[in-house]
Structure formats: structure tokens, C-alpha cells
Amino acid sequence: MDIFALSPEEFVEKIGTGTIVHNSGDLFGDHLRAVQRVLKEWNYGKDLELAGLFHSIYGTEGFQDFQLSLNRRDDVKRLIGERAEFCAYCNCVMDRVTLDATLSAPAGKHKIMARPDVGGHEIALTDQQFEDLITVHLADWLEQVEREAAKINKRHGWLNKGDAWGYRRSAYQRMAELLGGPAQETYKTVFAREPQSSRHISQAYTPKLQSWSGRR
Incomplete structure (x- = not known):
């Protein structure tokens, strides 16, 4: 397969994302394209739209x-x-x-760590790279949180319907505040639909998941 003869959207489809079910219940490829659409609606430009399309292409912690x-x-x-x-x-x-x-670091001091299973190394971020990352990361969650909250997901420790609303609640709220504009407005719109029954839930961590053996 000559991948450079394909569009990014065609590449994502060709590598098999349309055969894998995502956490949210949709096909993985459909979720990738949906995150791309969110970023297009936010008008963050082509680079971040493509980052949204590929946001979990290598697998993620979740x-x-x-x-x-x-x-x-x-x-x-x-x-x-x-x-x-x-x-x-x-x-x-x-x-x-x-x-x-x-999220609370001053400008010019943002950094993250890779997980131990992918090297455990430090990754320093410019202010632009930090903003890019939280923009895509927030779009990813807002696109799926309502579907996740409608079901039980034992792999993530969500044993009751509604538990997903509490996943890293304060972190996502802070990302929305930092970004402002359409990202914050979407955050407010989505979380306004959260039922009162789950608004006390807060899960600050991501459980370790078992890897899928079919790496490409």
C-alpha cells in the first residue's frame, strides 16, 4: 500500500480502524473522524483537525x-x-x-512524561504544543463522554451508568478554562447535560489497561 497516495482519512480507514470498537461504543474510525469534526467546528485549523483524526492512532493510556x-x-x-x-x-x-x-505550570514550563511502557521519558512542550495537546485531548473527551456515561465500563472502573462523567473532572474543566472560546462553550454545553445524580463523582486517575496483541 502506497500510503502517500492516500488522503489522511483514507489511510485511517485502510489500516483497519473501521473494524475495532472504541470505548465509547462507536467504531474506532468513526470516533476519530468525529473528533476531527469537533476541531473543525472549533476552527483551530487544518493541523489540529488532522491531529484530531490521528489523536489515538498509536494507542493511548485509556x-x-x-x-x-x-x-x-x-x-x-x-x-x-x-x-x-x-x-x-x-x-x-x-x-x-x-x-x-x-495544567498549572507557568508559560514556558509545560512538560509531560511518557508512560513507562513507551519509554518513560520527559517531553518538554512549547506553549503552542501545550495548547495543541489540551485542545485535542479535550475535544476527544467531549466527543465521547455522554456515550461513555450511558454504559458501564469495568476496564475504567465505571461500575455504574453515569460514572464516566467524573473521569478527571477537574482536569477537563481546567483545560476548557485555559482554552476559552468554542472549546469552553462546548464543554459547558456538554456538561450541562450531566444529570445531578453523577455530579459528585470524581475519578482522578486512568486505570491500567491490557494491551491488544494485534499491533501493526
């Missing part, structure tokens, strides 16, 4: 049922550009607690 090999980073860079690929890469490999921690 979703490992599909993992394009990190050995293919150069291919992805050539396909979508370095800015979009770096954002997607960070979203995939980061230990999310380190993203939540750096």
Missing part, C-alpha cells in the same frame, strides 16, 4: 485496542505534518496524570 507501531511515526509525519503528528504522539504516549499536573 484505549489500547488499536496501536499503530511507533516505528511508523515518520510515515505519519509525512502524511499529516510534524505539528499534527507530534500532538497526536503526545496524546497517545503520555501518562495523563502528568498532563493534569502541567
Whole structure:
């Protein structure tokens, strides 16, 4: 397959994302395209739209049922550009607690850590890279949280319907505040629909997941 003869959307489909069910219950490819659409609606530009399309292409701390090999980073860079690929890469490999921690860091001091299973290394972020990352990360969650909250997901510790609303609640709220504009408005709109019965729930961590063996 000559991937450079494909559009980014065609590439995502060709590598099999349409055969994998995402955490939210949709097909993985449908979720990727939906996050891309959210970012288009927010008018953050083509780079972040493509980062949204590829936001979990290498697998993430919260979703490992599909993992394009990190050995293919150069291919992805050539396909979508370095800015979009770096954002997607960070979203995939980061230990999310380190993203939540750096939300309070001053300008010029943002950094995250990769998870131990993908190297455990520090990744320093420019202010633009930090903004890119929280924009895509927030769009990803807002696109799916209502579907997640409508069901039980034992892998994430959500044993009752509605539990997903509390996942890293304060971190997502802070991301929305930092971004402002359409991202914050979407956050307010989505979370205004949360029932009162779950608004006390707060889960600050991401449980460890079992990797899928079918790496590409």
C-alpha cells in the first residue's frame, strides 16, 4: 500500500480502524473522524483537525485496542505534518496524570512524561504544543463522554451508568478554562447535560489497561 497516495482519512480507514470498537461504543474510525469534526467546528485549523483524526492512532493510556507501531511515526509525519503528528504522539504516549499536573505550570514550563511502557521519558512542550495537546485531548473527551456515561465500563472502573462523567473532572474543566472560546462553550454545553445524580463523582486517575496483541 502506497500510503502517500492516500488522503489522511483514507489511510485511517485502510489500516483497519473501521473494524475495532472504541470505548465509547462507536467504531474506532468513526470516533476519530468525529473528533476531527469537533476541531473543525472549533476552527483551530487544518493541523489540529488532522491531529484530531490521528489523536489515538498509536494507542493511548485509556484505549489500547488499536496501536499503530511507533516505528511508523515518520510515515505519519509525512502524511499529516510534524505539528499534527507530534500532538497526536503526545496524546497517545503520555501518562495523563502528568498532563493534569502541567495544567498549572507557568508559560514556558509545560512538560509531560511518557508512560513507562513507551519509554518513560520527559517531553518538554512549547506553549503552542501545550495548547495543541489540551485542545485535542479535550475535544476527544467531549466527543465521547455522554456515550461513555450511558454504559458501564469495568476496564475504567465505571461500575455504574453515569460514572464516566467524573473521569478527571477537574482536569477537563481546567483545560476548557485555559482554552476559552468554542472549546469552553462546548464543554459547558456538554456538561450541562450531566444529570445531578453523577455530579459528585470524581475519578482522578486512568486505570491500567491490557494491551491488544494485534499491533501493526
